Amino acid sequence: xxxxxxxxxxxxxxxxxxxxxxxxxxxxxxxxxxxxxxxxxxxxxxxxxxxxxxxxxxxxxxxxxxxxxxxxxxxxxxx
Amino acid sequence: xxxxxxxxxxxxxxxxxxxxxxxxxxxxxxxxxxxxxxxxxxxxxxxxxxxxxxxxxxxxxxxxxxxxxxxxxxxxxxxxxxxxxxxxxxxxxxxxxxxxxxxxxxxxxxxxxxxxxxxxxxxxxxxxxxxxxxxxxxxxxxxxxxxxxxxxxxxxxxxxxxxxxxxxxxxxxxxxxxxxxxxxxxxxxxxxxxxxxxxxxxxxxxxxxxxxxxxxxxxxxxxxxxxxxxxxxxxxxxxxxxxxxxxxxxxxxxxxxxxxxxxxxxxxxxxxxxxxxxxxxxxxxxxxxxxxxxxxxxxxxxxxxxxxxxxxxxxxxxxxxxxxxxxxxxxxxxxxxxxxxxxxxxxxxxxxxxxxxxxxxxxxxxxxxxxxxxxxxxxxxxxxxxxxxxxxxxxxxxxxxxxxxxxxxxxxxxxxxxxxxxxxxxxxxxxxxxxxxxxxxxxxxxxxxxxxxxxxxxxxxx
Numbered sequence: 272x273x274x275x276x277x278x279x280x281x282x283x284x285x286x287x288x289x290x291x292x293x294x295x296x297x298x299x300x301x302x303x304x305x306x307x308x309x310x311x312x313x314x315x316x317x318x319x320x321x322x323x324x325x326x327x328x329x330x331x332x333x334x335x336x337x338x339x340x341x342x343x344x345x346x347x348x349x350x
Numbered sequence: 351x352x353x354x355x356x357x358x359x360x361x362x363x364x365x366x367x368x369x370x371x372x373x374x375x376x377x378x379x380x381x382x383x384x385x386x387x388x389x390x391x392x393x394x395x396x397x398x399x400x401x402x403x404x405x406x407x408x409x410x411x412x413x414x415x416x417x418x419x420x421x422x423x424x425x426x427x428x429x430x431x432x433x434x435x436x437x438x439x440x441x442x443x444x445x446x447x448x449x450x451x452x453x454x455x456x457x458x459x460x461x462x463x464x465x466x467x468x469x470x471x472x473x474x475x476x477x478x479x480x481x482x483x484x485x486x487x488x489x490x491x492x493x494x495x496x497x498x499x500x501x502x503x504x505x506x507x508x509x510x511x512x513x514x515x516x517x518x519x520x521x522x523x524x525x526x527x528x529x530x531x532x533x534x535x536x537x538x539x540x541x542x543x544x545x546x547x548x549x550x551x552x553x554x555x556x557x558x559x560x561x562x563x564x565x566x567x568x569x570x571x572x573x574x575x576x577x578x579x580x581x582x583x584x585x586x587x588x589x590x591x592x593x594x595x596x597x598x599x600x601x602x603x604x605x606x607x608x609x610x611x612x613x614x615x616x617x618x619x620x621x622x623x624x625x626x627x628x629x630x631x632x633x634x635x636x637x638x639x640x641x642x643x644x645x646x647x648x649x650x651x652x653x654x655x656x657x658x659x660x661x662x663x664x665x666x667x668x669x670x671x672x673x674x675x676x677x678x679x680x681x682x683x684x685x686x687x688x689x690x691x692x693x694x695x696x697x698x699x700x701x702x703x704x705x706x707x708x709x710x711x712x713x714x715x716x717x718x719x720x721x722x723x724x725x726x727x728x729x730x731x732x733x734x735x736x737x738x739x740x741x742x743x744x745x746x747x748x749x750x751x752x753x754x755x756x757x758x759x760x761x762x763x764x765x766x767x768x769x770x771x772x773x774x775x776x777x778x779x780x781x782x783x784x785x786x787x788x789x790x791x792x793x794x795x796x797x798x799x800x801x802x803x804x805x806x807x808x809x810x811x812x
Contacts, residue, residue: 287783311579331584
């Protein structure tokens with residue numbers, strides 16, 4: 272599975288959404304499931320999948336499905 | 351009573367800080383009074399609770415008009431809301447939605463919210479002692495509320511202010527919703543101690559929240575367990591730490607090793623950390639751990655507040671048994687409809703908490719489990735039996751079990767349509783759906799008398 276597939280799968284599983292919902296509109300609080308608790312669940316799932324430890328600033332600023340890809344670049348994860 | 355004006359210079363000082371805008375106690379009182387000018391006293395007022403100035407004015411306005419505020423979850427579905435309207439027939443409704451509510455007329459605006467008035471005046475009078483009603487749980491279709499008296503709320507608020515050593519120099523922030531009694535209590539304590547209260551509708555993981563904490567020099571933070579799990583990962587800035595005086599945790603059990611982490615962390619920064627325990631039925635506080643005893647009493651929820659006492663139902667009143675609390679803050683009783691709001695106090699100051707635990711030689715309480723099938727989901731009490739009985743209308747072949755922050759629905763072989771269950775659940779719960787997991791199992795365990803064997807299922811699946 273490519274990193275992109277893994278990344279997408281995590282979003283779909285954590286928020287229980289379909290693949291076509293993974294787009295530029297998907298951001299913090301844009302759907303009910305992505306609230307503060309959902310956010311931390313997402314962070315934990317990404318950390319586990321990619322074996323990284325996200326910094327506090329990156330957790331707080333991880334605002335959208337797209338910008339998250341940029342965030343992971345900092346940890347040498349190419350999506 | 352904390353909502354009454356006081357002949358003190360303090361009432362001219364800043365109370366609520368909403369974004370960059372500041373309101374003194376007097377301004378808040380005057381604004382609330384203006385909104386509620388024509389409202390009849392002893393009205394029941396259902397308020398959609400957001401963390402905003404309009405909700406604060408609606409709450410204070412109700413109390414000052416000797417009416418009864420009924421704060422409900424802002425995200426409550428229209429279906430759940432109409433059940434509450436039907437059962438409780440509130441005389442007024444304050445809601446963002448400007449659509450027509452059956453039996454209600456639009457009356458006027460309160461900021462961004464709309465004030466609706468019931469078409470046909472209620473003839474059922476509220477009990478004179480009743481002050482606030484508070485929903486008890488996030489269970490589906492549950493209209494169960496706790497009836498809190500003026501004595502309950504004023505005594506408990508004074509007691510909390512005392513043990514948290516709050517004075518008018520403190521600054522609190524709305525980290526919890528107002529329809530949650532712990533969140534409301536934080537606000538009440540600010541008002542009682544004539545200290546400042548910052549209005550923020552952001553959560554602990556948002557930069558805005560911490561910006562507000564830093565900018566307004568917040569001294570007091572309150573959170574439920576999942577917020578502390580998050581907080582452990584965040585690096586709180588030195589500037590924020592230098593202003594903080596008091597951090598308190600309630601709303602469920604925090605893992606003892608996490609409690610110890612925060613006790614050590616905050617102690618090293620000269621910040622008081624309080625573990626607290628309570629119940630909506632105790633308006634809400636029962637006990638707290640004094641910060642100087644925190645390290646020694648890790649795992650305990652502390653000693654009773656100064657207006658109450660605690661014992662177990664065991665013969666020696668201390669050994670393992672149900673925790674019983676007696677105090678001036680034990681609510682008058684429950685309500686399910688408007689009718690119960692006429693009733694007098696039925697509890698007489700005694701609360702069987704439903705929690706099981708013991709009390710040590712120094713009087714410290716340790717909770718070990720629960721008597722009934724309740725779990726805490728992100729701080730909200732959820733009745734597993736209630737969910738189970740609702741779902742059994744769809745299929746009998748299931749069982750609902752759970753632990754903190756998890757509800758597990760075990761589905762037997764005969765029923766495969768998970769989507770139907772999910773849809774039913776989503777429409778009817780007032781807590782995040784993610785706390786629910788559905789699992790297909792080969793058999794739902796039953797005991798010899800053909801009752802569900804929860805102990806066995808808990809052991810196997812939780």
